[in-house]
Amino acid sequence: MSTLTASNTAAIERQPTNSHPVISFENVAVLYRVPRERVSGIKEYAVRWLQRRLSYEEFWALQDISFEVKRGEVFGVIGRNGAGKSTMLKVMARVLHPTRGRVVMRGKVAPLLELGAGFHPELTGRENIYLNSALLGFTRKQVDSMFSSILDFAEIGDFIDAPLRTYSTGMVARLGFSVASCIRPEILLVDEVLSVGDSQFQEKCLDRMNSYQKQGTTIVIVSHNMGTIQNFCSRALLLEHGRTVALGNVSEVIQHYTG
Amino acid sequence: MDANLQYSDEIYDSSRRPHPLIDEFLSLWKYRELVYQFTARTITARYKRSVIGVAWTMLNPLATMIILTLVFSQIFRFRVEYYPVYVLSGLMAWNFFSHTTSASMGEMIWSGGLLNRIYVPKSVFAVSAIGTGLVNLGLSFIPLVLIAVVIGVKITPAILVMPFSVILLSIFALGVGLFLATAAVFFADMIPVYEVLLTIWMYATPIIYPLEILPADLLWLFRLNPLLYLVQIFRDPLYLGVVPEWRVWAIAAGFSLTAFLIGGLIFTSKTNEYAYRI
Numbered sequence: 076m077s078t079l080t081a082s083n084t085a086a087i088e089r090q091p092t093n094s095h096p097v098i099s100f101e102n103v104a105v106l107y108r109v110p111r112e113r114v115s116g117i118k119e120y121a122v123r124w125l126q127r128r129l130s131y132e133e134f135w136a137l138q139d140i141s142f143e144v145k146r147g148e149v150f151g152v153i154g155r156n157g158a159g160k161s162t163m164l165k166v167m168a169r170v171l172h173p174t175r176g177r178v179v180m181r182g183k184v185a186p187l188l189e190l191g192a193g194f195h196p197e198l199t200g201r202e203n204i205y206l207n208s209a210l211l212g213f214t215r216k217q218v219d220s221m222f223s224s225i226l227d228f229a230e231i232g233d234f235i236d237a238p239l240r241t242y243s244t245g246m247v248a249r250l251g252f253s254v255a256s257c258i259r260p261e262i263l264l265v266d267e268v269l270s271v272g273d274s275q276f277q278e279k280c281l282d283r284m285n286s287y288q289k290q291g292t293t294i295v296i297v298s299h300n301m302g303t304i305q306n307f308c309s310r311a312l313l314l315e316h317g318r319t320v321a322l323g324n325v326s327e328v329i330q331h332y333t334g
Numbered sequence: 335m336d337a338n339l340q341y342s343d344e345i346y347d348s349s350r351r352p353h354p355l356i357d358e359f360l361s362l363w364k365y366r367e368l369v370y371q372f373t374a375r376t377i378t379a380r381y382k383r384s385v386i387g388v389a390w391t392m393l394n395p396l397a398t399m400i401i402l403t404l405v406f407s408q409i410f411r412f413r414v415e416y417y418p419v420y421v422l423s424g425l426m427a428w429n430f431f432s433h434t435t436s437a438s439m440g441e442m443i444w445s446g447g448l449l450n451r452i453y454v455p456k457s458v459f460a461v462s463a464i465g466t467g468l469v470n471l472g473l474s475f476i477p478l479v480l481i482a483v484v485i486g487v488k489i490t491p492a493i494l495v496m497p498f499s500v501i502l503l504s505i506f507a508l509g510v511g512l513f514l515a516t517a518a519v520f521f522a523d524m525i526p527v528y529e530v531l532l533t534i535w536m537y538a539t540p541i542i543y544p545l546e547i548l549p550a551d552l553l554w555l556f557r558l559n560p561l562l563y564l565v566q567i568f569r570d571p572l573y574l575g576v577v578p579e580w581r582v583w584a585i586a587a588g589f590s591l592t593a594f595l596i597g598g599l600i601f602t603s604k605t606n607e608y609a610y611r612i
Contacts, residue, residue: 107610115399120521165609167452169346172606177349184346192451197379206375211367218367261344 095181096143097262097293098150098167103176105137105317110207137164137317139175143308149294151308151325153301153332158314164188164264167295182261182293185211189266190251196240200231200250203239205237207254221257228279229253245273252280259287263294301329341477361455368458372441373465384502391473395422395429399481402542414544419482419573424541426478427499430471431507431561437463438511439518440523446612456608457601461513464504469540471500482572490575498583499567502590509593512601519604519611532534539565560589 108131115192137159144150154162165171166178168186193210194203204225208218226235229249234242242250256263263284288294298304304325311328313321321331351357362369381388381417399422407417414420445459482489518524539561540548548556556562563586571576 166348170449170451170609172609173348177347179348180346183344183346186452189451193448195375198375202375206371209365209371210454212365213367214453215367215370252571 096179097146097148097181098141098142098144098295099177099179100140101164101177102164103137103140103173104135105159105171105179106174107134107136108132109134109144111160135168135317137173137314140168140317140319142312142319142322144212144293144295147288147291148310149288149296149308151205151304151328152295152297152314152322153299153310153311153328154302154314159317160314161188162317164266164295164297167262175211180262183258184262184264185255185258185260185262187252187255187266188264190248190255194239194247194251197238199238200242202236203250204254208253211255217258225250225253225257228257228283230276245276249276256283256287257278259290259292261292263287263292265294265296267298273286300332303327349541354605355598356453358457358598358602358605362457362461362514365455365458367444368454369462369465372458373469376462376466377469381563386555388473388487391470392477395425395474396477396481398422398425406542416482416487417483419478419487420544420569421542422478422481423569423573424539424565426471427565428473428536428539428541428561429474430467430500430503431564434463434467434504434507435509435511435514436532437466438508439514439528442515442608443518443525443612450607456605457512457516458486460508460515460601463511464508464558466578467507468500478572483599487573488575489572492571493577495571495577496568499564499571499586502583502586503564503568505594506560506590509569509590509595511536511596513593516601535559535561541565549596559606560586560593564587 138198140163152163154160162171164186165188166173167180168184168188174258193207195206198206204222205215205218229246229252231242231246231250233248239247261327265284284292284294294307296304310323311321311325312319313328313332320330352360381390387436399418401416402421402425406414406421441459441463442456448454449456479489514524514528538556538559544554545553545562563582566582567578567586570576
């Protein structure tokens, strides 16, 4: 296993980036350890540790996942609730470190997972744009230069200087999408994001995603909606209990899921 | 859209990262704007809703100083020359340490929701706690110097070394804060435990009393306390108007760097686990 990894690593450095998969999962597994009883205190922890009674509920959210996604592909991930779809996106977004295996993401990742996760209700829209951009790793200079385009896209208007708690859910979602997608990323992670906002704004989001994809952005979409997956994706992966059940052509994978 | 707004070639490889401490440092540098945003947010949130705003930061130590001065000069009746400046300068250094370390721990726990949802370098919370502490320290420095001048303490060029004292104090507080943040993720009762510990620690440090009142045969025990030196290098330049001797600086720097290295290494060795635990 280790020799295999080493030779892969060497190959990566020799070849130009374009010929490589943008996303690669090699035998990825994610293990959640949930304490069987809640042991929160230091004393309790020490006592239990001494008695060797620290027991965990082990739960493999993902197991043995291997696949590759090429540049410009739109890749769908489908499966029932609890199949591991969101865990997979979290691994891609670097939120969760895989327990086993290897994940390689080539290029800047824009997670459209929890739009406005870092928004603060007391701060104004303007302040939140700066805060949220910083959370996504943008520098001050980048935010300054893209500020007006964020504003235009989000259609917030005069609310920009009002505290975020006065915004409607749709406005928050628009602002979140606008900030997270204002610079074309190499990889876009989308988690049921299109279910928020009105249909007109959804259209706008889709337009932007399409135009990014034409420019070479790779998109990963997680959805329950088979229509969405069928319309956008070229390939898909079906998860069941954290394992790959089907991988490949989108129609075949969907057939596997529904049939 | 601006062409130079394109991203640079970033590669994330879960199995090929530099040493966690270096990785964390590089990532933190990339997210430096976030440190600024968190610091600014904490400070504006604190002052936005209060009537006299920034003045609180200055009034709080003043009130404590007046109370302590009355208590110690009227009840305990030991004489320390310019006691208000002695106690206030000590308290400032102490408050900086206790607030920043508690905040490093608290922010880490309270922002669990964030760590579960998007990637950020985890040390950003501890570092912005230091940033907030520095702003508050700077603000309360103004009344301190005013009082010193009013009651007749002679200000000498020695106060120019105080920025170095603050740097060492910050490095020490960051190290302790990172260690506490790690501990708090694994043990939920770390926060109340640390509160008790802080109270003991404060009375074990010559802040409101002079070192001279301690029994001579126990002095060695008190000298094991890093904060004794860190408070001294902060207080002496203003209160005594002298730069402490190099040995004191060396001990203070030694404690700071050790705390920073230990705290940093422990904190970063667990970086991959926080999102699972919080």
